[in-house]
Amino acid sequence: MTNSLNQLTLKQALNKIDSNEISINEVYQDLEKEISVNNSSLNIYLNIDKKAGKDASQAKNKPLKGLPIAVKDNFCTTNLPTTASSKNLETFIPPQESTVTKKIKEAGGVVFGKTNLDAWAHGSSTETSAFGRTLNPRNKNHLPGGSSGGSAAAVASDLAIVSIGSETAGSIRQPSAWCGVVGLKPTYGRVSRFGVVSMASSTDSPGPIAKTVEDATIVFNHIAGHDPRDATSSQNQVPDLTKFLNQDISGMKIGVLYLDIPGLEKIKTIYESQIKVLEDLGARVEFVKALNPRYAISVYTVVQRAEVSSNLARYDGIRYGLDRSHFGDEAKRRIMLGTYTLSKGYADKYYNLAQKVRTLFIDDFNKLFEKYDVLVSPTSPGYAKKVGATEGEAMFGELEDMLLEPSSIAGLPGISVPCYRDPSTNLYLGLNIVAPMFREDLMVKVADAFEKNTSWNSWRSHE
């Protein structure tokens, strides 16, 4: 049984507030106490709104009941600075709210703290933040992953009940895998990008990072949906994902990807044994060949740098923030590479070629989904890397996110759930489950069944 209320899952907290077993003020007291003890060593929160919880009890009749939600610091919030972990935006307080945080507030959630990320969300380690790296709460000698490393570490350390991240190619799922939590990346266009510091506009997707699959579905339900302020957001009807929990997965067809890729030898047998759990639950599992994800690294690198170069052109220090001399090394590298690949004579050679190969990945997935309901693979090629691992590695993130980039450039939804814990290091591996466009329901069915039939979820194991 849990002692401190910040250790509750979102679902447990909602139920206990509903039945008056606990008060919302007690939740804030416990959370603030925990943050005062552990935040400085882990470096998770950049800014906390100490007044945010004061009126939380007034939201008791709303769906999220005044509960605190941690938000990655690239979502514009009018109650807290929005830095994107960059020096340029250190003192920027947005005059308007992102759609995601607006929806959270309308549903009775409280945005009480902003979490660390790789500066401008450029990275997979949280090591490139202008405000210092975040550490992995499971093992402080290791990185939390990124770019939503602060949001994943917040959940893993119980410094948040649930959090919001954003993913361009791995930035929700990879840190979730490294920190042993659940990360749900919705279909591109399912959740509004309005008010999110833009990175790669053709793949950016906000989504929840949570203790359980159920918690992720609850948050998804509140943030998804069409937004007139994001022209790329979809008008498709949003399913109630909580309806796909506790389902029988027997007969579902599951394709297993990427286990034969060089570099995965050490973790291959672990994945084979964990995927067997799905087979034991009645799913029809087959190992399948897909287009080599190495090419997705190249596609993503070209497209992302090009979009970064264009999106970060706005930071001139005139209307807000500091001027362009304050960009960190990673942002400089990415902006300039994008400038180069978009420049006269190179756009066809790089950018247009990358967009064509992107089509090949989409076609490849379409073909696979004719035969399979979902596709599963490791989330990351290995465990969380050691602190300092990004030093001098211009392609660090791309290699760590290799197995996620194909589905990201195709805009597909995916979810990472903990699927192993190494007893000697306390570090986790994640199982990545990918579904066809707008079929988050299918991946949730499989993820929830896996979570409930294994012992890797560290919150479910004390239920």
Next chain:
Amino acid sequence: MSNKINQSIVKHIAKLAQIPISDDESEKLTTAFLETLAVIDELQEIDTSTTEPTHQVTGLKNVLRDDVVIEEQMFLQKEALSNAKHTHQGFFVVPKILEK
């Protein structure tokens, strides 16, 4: 093509991107460029002669809205200027680009 990258090209790109860099930085950036271009050059191996590019994965096209003022989405002048370092009588102050 990528082997043609050198420090003077990198300095030119920095100028295009309006990013001030030192000589030391241009050397490091040249190395990083070569490393990254070596990876993305792998795309040349793939036959895309009959493939169309994808720019928008969900297939949305020409999303328009009515050309009307939506007051709740507007900033007050005070809000618009609230994060600017230099303002003058309700305007943003921008660097001078023309000489007399």
